Amino acid sequence: MKLFVTGGAGFIGSNFVRMALNGELPGLEDASITVFDALTYSGTLTNLTSVEDNPRFSFIQGDIRDGKALEAALPGHDAIVHFAAESHVDRSVSDAGIFVETNVLGTQKLLEAAKAHGISRFVHISTDEVYGSIDEGEWSEEEPLLPNSPYAASKAGSDLMVRAYHRTHGLDTVTTRCSNNYGTHHFPEKVIPLFVTNLLDGLPVPLYGDGGNQRDWLHVADHCRGIALVLQKGRSGEIYNIGGGTELSNRELTDLLLHATGRDESFVNYVDDRLGHDRRYCVDIGKISTELGYAPQVNFQDGLAAVVQWYQENRAWWEPLKARSTI
Ligand code: NAD
Numbered sequence: 001m002k003l004f005v006t007g008g009a010g011f012i013g014s015n016f017v018r019m020a021l022n023g024e025l026p027g028l029e030d031a032s033i034t035v036f037d038a039l040t041y042s043g044t045l046t047n048l049t050s051v052e053d054n055p056r057f058s059f060i061q062g063d064i065r066d067g068k069a070l071e072a073a074l075p076g077h078d079a080i081v082h083f084a085a086e087s088h089v090d091r092s093v094s095d096a097g098i099f100v101e102t103n104v105l106g107t108q109k110l111l112e113a114a115k116a117h118g119i120s121r122f123v124h125i126s127t128d129e130v131y132g133s134i135d136e137g138e139w140s141e142e143e144p145l146l147p148n149s150p151y152a153a154s155k156a157g158s159d160l161m162v163r164a165y166h167r168t169h170g171l172d173t174v175t176t177r178c179s180n181n182y183g184t185h186h187f188p189e190k191v192i193p194l195f196v197t198n199l200l201d202g203l204p205v206p207l208y209g210d211g212g213n214q215r216d217w218l219h220v221a222d223h224c225r226g227i228a229l230v231l232q233k234g235r236s237g238e239i240y241n242i243g244g245g246t247e248l249s250n251r252e253l254t255d256l257l258l259h260a261t262g263r264d265e266s267f268v269n270y271v272d273d274r275l276g277h278d279r280r281y282c283v284d285i286g287k288i289s290t291e292l293g294y295a296p297q298v299n300f301q302d303g304l305a306a307v308v309q310w311y312q313e314n315r316a317w318w319e320p321l322k323a324r325s326t327i
Contacts, residue, residue, distance in 0.1 A: 001028070002034070002079075002179065003020070003034070003077065003078070004081070005035050005081045006036050006037065006064055006080065007082070008036070009035060010037070010047070010087070011042070011047075011087075011185055011187055011190075012220055013083035014047035015183055016083070016228075017051060018051055019225075021033060023058055023222075027226065028231075031056065032058075032313075034060060035059045036064070037059070037195040041324060044144065044321065056231055065102065065105055066112065068295045070109060070111060076120070077117075077123070079120060079231060080122045080123065081231060082110060082122065082124050082125060083156075084102070085103050085106075086103060089117075089152070090189075091147065091151075093274065099143060099150055102154075108158075112124075114165075114171060115165065115172070119172075119281070121174070121231065122162070122165075122171055122172065122173045122174070123175075123176065124173060124175045125178070126158065126177045127282065128179075128243075129152035130156040130159055130197035131143050131144075131146060131281070131283075132152075133311055134281065134282055135279055135280070138282045139283035140241070140284045140287070141177070149276050152181050159250065162175055163175075166237045168253040173236065174231070174239075176226065176239075176281065177239060177243075178218055178276065179218045179281060180216065180281070181218050181219070182217055182307055183303070184306075187321060187325070188325065191253070196257060196260075196308055196320060197311055200311060202259070203267075204268065205267055206269050206275050207269065207270050207276045211249060211250045211251030212249050212279070213249065214247055214281070215250070216243050217248060218243055218296065219296065219300075222242075222290055222296040222298055225294070226294050226299075229288070229294055230242075230288070230292065240287055241284060241288060242283070243285045258299075260304065260305060260308040
């Protein structure tokens with residue numbers, strides 16, 4: 001199978017590419033992969049150094065908003081796994097325009113190219129944030145889309161565009177909606193890598209509001225295994241939630257990170273809450289579990305300890321990225 005992976009130089013995309021090429025995703029051991037990535041502030045080729053000499057790997061620097069670039073790069077591939085996006089909620093609060101351009105328009109351009117070139121499967125990576133916020137219980141895939149941030153609204157727009165290309169043009173699409181990912185190679189503006197790298201440097205961590213916002217945490221390797229299942233066995237036109245099963249408030253998460261880095265309460269700096277901050281996300285993963293046999297495998301305590309250790313050992317990876325982050 002020849003896979004066209006957009007956004008494969010970012011956090012989740014590069015984990016997916018490395019796992020696939022290292023034979024860690026069952027069924028994809030022989031897949032060849034073209035990464036198509038614009039290398040925005042959050043994408044870096046250093047995420048792909050370990051696979052750059054693999055004969056099944058190739059890289060094209062290109063923008064999903066550029067139809068001509070897609071026209072040149074896409075023919076000959078069997079399936080698309082679409083990670084490319086503007087992904088940071090805080091950035092969407094200060095400048096929503098690029099989120100609409102990349103996430104909505106870029107996805108539509110990619111769908112159009114997929115239709116034109118007979119792509120046999122289009123896997124769209126979305127987010128649980130499209131559902132909004134839920135005080136208790138869990139969202140099934142049937143819940144209405146009630147996004148609250150410009151980021152979530154742009155992802156919801158892309159989900160609807162994917163649905164429309166399936167319904168109107170018969171494109172074989174599958175959408176995944178995952179909870180918060182954590183893992184290695186995570187750009188140091190997101191909460192876990194930001195807090196870990198600040199704490200390693202002896203800097204305070206900015207905790208939003210009362211710290212009571214709750215998130216479900218999903219190890220990126222579990223997410224990638226879920227995506228591989230959906231790619232190969234998901235039903236056309238369907239949506240699959242993917243979760244990790246570890247729900248924590250941001251305050252609880254902060255305490256774990258303080259402990260893991262040997263820091264204390266004095267490093268916590270409560271800051272004004274994010275505008276429109278969703279209180280809680282929680283996905284029901286019954287559908288992907290029952291239909292495709294998905295189950296998260298990484299224990300959160302072990303996964304988090306390994307991530308903290310990775311950031312301790314890989315300053316050369318994150319220091320230049322943190323220096324280029326303007327948020
Ligand atoms: P990321 O910001 O680390 O990576 C995004 C990648 O997309 C980067 O390599 C960037 O260069 C590339 N990109 C951006 N604009 C592009 C364009 N116009 N054309 C081509 N490439 C472009 O993001 P991530 O955390 O790896 O997220 C990947 C996907 O997963 C996104 O669609 C995001 O919405 C979704 N998601 C992420 C999380 C999470 O916890 N990180 C949770 C839910 C959903």
